[in-house]
Amino acid sequence: MYLPILQIHSEDIPEYAIVCGDPRRAEVISRKLEGARELAFAREYRTFVGDYQGVHLAVVSHGVGSAGAAICFEELIRAGVKTLIRVGTAGSYSEQTPAGSLIVSTAAVRTDGLTRSIVPDGFPAVADSRIVEALDASARELGGVVGKGITVTVDVFFEGALDVPHKTYKKAGAIGVEMEIAALYVIASLRGARAGAILAVDGYADADLAAEYDPHTDVVAQAVEREIEAALRAVAKLADQDA
Ligand code: R1X
Structure with a gap:
């Protein structure tokens, strides 16, 4: 089967995938693989x-934003x-x-527009528990701060006239915010796949804690x-568990 947007053929695609926003990061990850091969670079x-x-x-890049x-x-x-x-x-x-910590996302708050268009309100966006466990254990093996919990998926990076209610999400127990996980978890559920996510913290989203946003620091790298x-x-x- 030909997948016209990614411009790949299903015959070339394995059962496991790491996805990331940035196409350059996909290339960085691919350099850790043996026999890495680029199949396509479309949009x-x-x-x-x-x-x-x-x-x-x-290893595939998905760009910024749920849609x-x-x-x-x-x-x-x-x-x-x-x-x-x-x-x-x-x-x-x-x-x-x-900044410099890792977060394993157990579930995502669905404030994005995409999932609102494909599943009803109240439908949860939840990670697969075995993936959460595997990510958490692997992150802890490597040291550094590792948080685990609910993250928020927003469509908004730069606020407009309306406020994004970060304080409310924080009060309710969310530990971080990003822009794609809700889509990932809901689509995995809809299509019978499993998904999880690990995030590198690049700053505070909470206005009371936030200094100037600079994601290009050594600690984030x-x-x-x-x-x-x-x-x-x-x-x-x-893969070991699946074997
Ligand atoms: O998910 C967010 C988005 O892809 C995190 O980083 C990007 C915006 O800087």
Whole structure:
């Protein structure tokens, strides 16, 4: 089967995939694989395949925002992917997870427009528990601060006339915010796949904690390195369980 947006063929796509927003990050991740091969680079969607500890997997970029990322998730699942792990960045709501920490997302608050258009209100966006466990264990093996909990998926990066109610989400127990996980978890549920996500914190989203936003620091780069390693180890653990 040909997937026209990603411009890939299902025959080339394995059951495991790591997805990330940034096409350049997909290339960085692919360099950790044995026999890595780029299959396509169409719009923001860049697809590699290769092996990690004997497990064949795809690494694919999905761009920024739920609507565009949803196309990537849908086509990957149509191509035969059954396990999707998002490796991304997030703003934190908590001083327990400052810039440079990792967050494993157990569920996402659906404030995005995409999932509102495909499932009813109240339908949950939840990670697969075995993926959460594998990501959490792998992240802890690597050291550094690791938080685990509910994240919020928003469509808004720069606020307009309306406020994004970060304080309310924080009060309700969410620990971070990003822009694609709700789409990932809902689409995985709809299409019978499993999904999880690990995020490198690049600053505080909470206005009371936030300094100037600078995601290009050493501490964030190191966290991105750790989350990539954690996601790859999680894929190896899951493949081992599946064998
Ligand atoms: O998910 C968010 C989005 O893809 C996190 O980083 C991007 C915006 O900077």
